[in-house]
Amino acid sequence: MTVANDGVPADEFETDLLRNLAHQRGTTRQSASAQDIYQALALTVRDRLVDRYVKTAATYYETNPRFVYYLSAEYMLGKQLPQNLLYSGLQNQARDALEKLGLDPAELEDLDVEPGLGNGGLGRLAACILDALATEDIPAVGYGIRYDLGIFKQTFEDGAQVERPDDWTFYGNPWEFAAPDDQQPVGFYGKVEDGKWTPDEIVLGEPSHMLVPGYGTQTVNLIRLWRARASRASFDLSRFGEGRYGEAVDAIVRSENISKVLYPDDSTELGRELRLKQQHFLVTCALRDIVRRYRLRNTGWDTFTEKVTVQLNDTHPVMAIAELMRVLLDEEGLDWDRAWLIVRGTFAYTCHTLLPEALETWPVALVERLLPRHMEIIYLINFHFLQEVEQAYPGDPGKLRELSIIQEEPERRVRMAHLAVVGAKAVNGVAELHSKLLRETTLRPFAELWPERFHNVTNGVSPRRFMLIANPRLTGLISSRLGDHDWLRDLDRLSDLERAVDDSAFRDQWREVKRANRRDLARYARAVTGVALDPDAMADVMIKRFHEYKRQLLRVMHVITLIHRIRRGETAGLVPRSVIFGGKAAPGYYAAKRIMRLANAVADVVNGDPQLSAYVRMAFLPNYNVSGAELIIPAADLSEQISLAGKEASGTSNMKLALNGALTIGTLDGANVEIRDRVGAGNFFLFGLDAGQAVALKQAGYRPRSWYEADWELRETIDFIATIDDGALREIADDLLNRDEYLTLADYRAYIECQDEVAHAWEDRDAWTRMSILNAARSGFFSADRTVRDYGREIWHTPAVPEV
Ligand code: GPQ
Structure with missing residues (x-):
């Protein structure tokens, strides 16, 4: 019997694989399809990682450490099977077991689908950072959207790009755990009275998580992805009875569209209401989850910023600043100054561009309609901020115009990067030159006002x-x-x-x-x-x-x-x-x-x-x-x-x-x-x-x-x-x-x-x-390991928590 580095005897892996084939896929070796075998293999690997995850979670629970919460609209994770086989140390056992069963590992790897939940560098960086966080034993959770359709599949016809949908979970995704009992309500539209928001539309955010193992360590962290679900009563039975099948599911489709597609747009702003809805959906779900996790071991708000740090991956999740203010003011009853202190101690913002056209802005009219209370809060944040500007530059309307979170011309718009800088404890660029140019050009007036807020953290790769x-x-x-x-x-x-x-x-x-x-x-x-x-x-x-x-x-x-x-x-x-x-x-x-x-x-x-x-x-x-x-x-x-x-x-x-x-x-x-x-x-x-x-x-x-x-x-x-x-x-x-x-x-x-x-x-x-x-x-x-160490030292102040 050969024992590999994970201490799992080779034949045990085979037994577990066959057991998963029977118990999880309900089939036998003789009648199993290639897909059955692949899924059973993935589950067998996953089981081992779950054992590690349980220990990591216990350590985190015991030590109640400071967590990094990484908020990103994009993750380009790559195939999970080869990674999880290597990280779990099961590669050899798996190969031996498959060989004994007469199966080709390469063929099974072909069935592993890469979740293309991102566009390019920004999404891949998020995946490298999660990998490095786990490898460095830093307590962390990544939050994102579980898009039904990932980045489109590209082919060429007559030399021109043709896009096709990427239905990445068509055969199911063996790597994820759904938690339909942990849905979070997310509001949209409606009205505000006396500072209280009554939304018109409620969509449910349903989480599922995947395991993010570290390499050469026992630590396993999580990535939690949210998808939109309509509430149970949304199906219109009477319409259906009348044969109006399309209308019967209208409300469901409208809600669930929120997590339907990744916007295949890279670094240019796309003014679509649905995209703003996605952003609000992500940050609402993530913040609810963060607060829930904080309360597992802590009470009150005094220690929140000691235990929680939230990294905003570009401006897509920046509405979190307004949302956390709303939670603290409207739901928790905190006063403005205290709430703002907490918000300012929680968030850090990474900027990934210098192109002015890539700096996200949203029409005030749209934000007002979709998120009326958030718009009020943004105005209030801006009001307080502009007072600070007025003190720093008395009688200089040019400065006010330049720095304001609200752009006036040619149309009133919310500048998300300004909101991010104002609401964050730290701002960073992603390479030395980039951080320098951000300070000197794109975000110059902010760097002049608050030089200590600006950092550089050069990107890295796994x-x-x-x-x-x-x-x-x-x-x-x-x-x-x-x-x-x-x-x-x-x-x-x-x-x-x-x-x-x-x-x-x-x-x-x-x-x-x-x-x-x-x-x-x-x-x-x-x-x-x-x-x-x-x-x-x-x-x-x-x-x-x-x-x-x-x-x-x-x-x-x-x-x-x-x-x-x-x-x-x-x-x-x-x-x-x-x-x-x-x-x-x-x-x-x-x-x-x-x-x-x-x-x-x-x-x-x-x-x-x-x-x-x-x-x-x-x-x-x-x-x-x-x-x-x-x-x-x-x-x-x-x-x-x-x-x-x-x-x-x-x-x-x-x-x-x-x-x-x-x-x-x-x-x-x-x-x-x-x-x-x-x-x-x-x-x-x-x-x-x-x-x-x-x-x-x-x-x-x-x-x-x-x-x-x-x-x-x-x-x-x-x-x-x-x-x-x-x-x-x-x-x-x-x-x-x-x-x-x-x-x-x-x-x-x-x-x-x-x-x-x-x-x-x-x-x-x-x-x-x-x-x-x-x-x-x-x-x-x-190495992205160095990148997260830099973030840890400069921005998060997170000690590593190796398993006890
Ligand atoms: N990047 Cl703003 C993206 O991939 N998407 C975006 O929307 C924005 C930036 C890239 C950027 O172009 C690259 O230079 C970076 O290396 C990468 O982000 C990660 O920081």
Whole structure:
């Protein structure tokens, strides 16, 4: 009998699996479907985690610690099965048991569905932070919305993005526990009399939770997701009897629509009533749950801020500030000053953008109608706040206008970021440069008023998800060099790899790992796109949401430049590349979708012409998600981080890629700056304007056309865009020449020259491998474990609570 690290004998796992198949799925080994087996397997793993969770909960109950409550409208959790198998230490037993039963683990993993409850970086960051909180033994609960439909599934038709619904729980979700007996009422609309709100509509919030295990620790935390339910009486039996089936369920549909879809919108404001309803729904449910949990071990309000800290992930949950005020004033009977002190001691706010158009605002008229009492409270908060401003800047109406929570022109709107800064004890940006620019530009007047409130906490990523799970080959190689697996919880230990740089056998192994990962990626790319990538070509990847500021267009322009050079026979200095794209665009974001069509059209050109594909092949992998990232990142040699400086708050794929040994070609934007500082300027391909130069160029009156006129190769590239695809993409060229909001033309030449340097560096494969190893060895800082330790020290003041 073999006993693995969790102390579970292998045959016990098999027994438990078969028992779950019988007791939970009601079937037998002989008649079980693949889905039955998958679910029984998931439940068997889950059972072990539940045992740990019970102990964690008991420890928390005993010690009554301070909790971090993370409120986020988005979580991109990734597949749960591989993670939970690894974290529970059950991987070997599971494999043995499945083998004995004649089952293929890979096939079962295919049935595990990733919950795509987020759009991009912000949602994935939330998942990495929860992972790190559990790993660091910090008492925490994540709150979110259990959307019926996650981020849409992306396919391409004629090169254009097509969106399909993501019904992720179609076959049920074995990882979650529903708690329908713990529903919370959430009010909407109605009227306020004498400061008391009587809502017109009540929707029920129904929680379910999933387990969030830490790695290399016994701690298991929770993520609690809420879905909207109509009350029991909502079904209209008489209408149904009359055959009016649609009307019979009207009220149910209206209520339950609240958690129907994730808004597939990324960092631009979308003025939809339903979205505001979602936000209010989330924060009401979360706060009720937080107060309930607080009261398990505490009474009164005096110790609330000692025991509770709430992190607001961007502005989506910021209505929590008004909601907690409402609870304290209207339900708990506290006076204003005391309530405000509690609120101000509870919340902290993370801002994830610099783009003014991404700062959320809501029409006052809408908030007044949907949440009349909250609107009153926001006015009162603003009234008190503006008095403070008046004291700080006597007789300065400009200051009042600038800082007010209410924007007056052109329409009265509530500025959610202002409400957040006013109502929070701490505000942070997500990379050094971002936090600096927030203080100097976007939130400048607030930083002048309250400098001590502003912090930086540079983002991080989960080494478990993006090394252990995504890149077992590299993880194995690193562990064999470092002697154990512990670096996965202490990522700074990667620095010990520096010594391995001079070991040529190690460099060979490192290269072999990359090559094997590229082979896996090539197999996948072939299966989904038909494009045959060469596993020996440089894997040159750009994976992120499609957004103009991220400048996927600049990436495509380099490929077009290569097309022309190859056709002219200027192939000296070129190296074979696999140009890989992954990313979704918001369905209504026309300009981003146009760039996607261009990318696909250019891919057709290079892949279809042997003269070109000897040097460049291009694969746009559809439906980029966490699982896609796990496949692409380990194979990557070059990481494209080419946003216009001053626009990307942080970026996190940049960190995942460097950690996996990709070299970055990038601007001085977001966390690129810190990556370059750490890996060393000689191991990073820097190009382009910096943030200050970009602003200065715009202020000086940027004329893109003069760049076009001055550079014949740029001219050739843009003219190509104007004529490709029967000229349907001419708009892109027109826009570049007339507007070029993100200074693509201004950075074009620097980018092309930098790409030439990249090619030159790739020719010395051994020197490249050294740089690759150094990128990984020096990326320890970008662990999300460090991120939560920073939050813990600077903002939450939470000691860890390892299990007693
Ligand atoms: N981010 Cl405001 C999103 O993914 N969605 C959003 O709505 C906003 C920001 C990203 C941001 O663009 C990246 O630079 C960050 O790395 C990421 O959030 C996490 O902080």
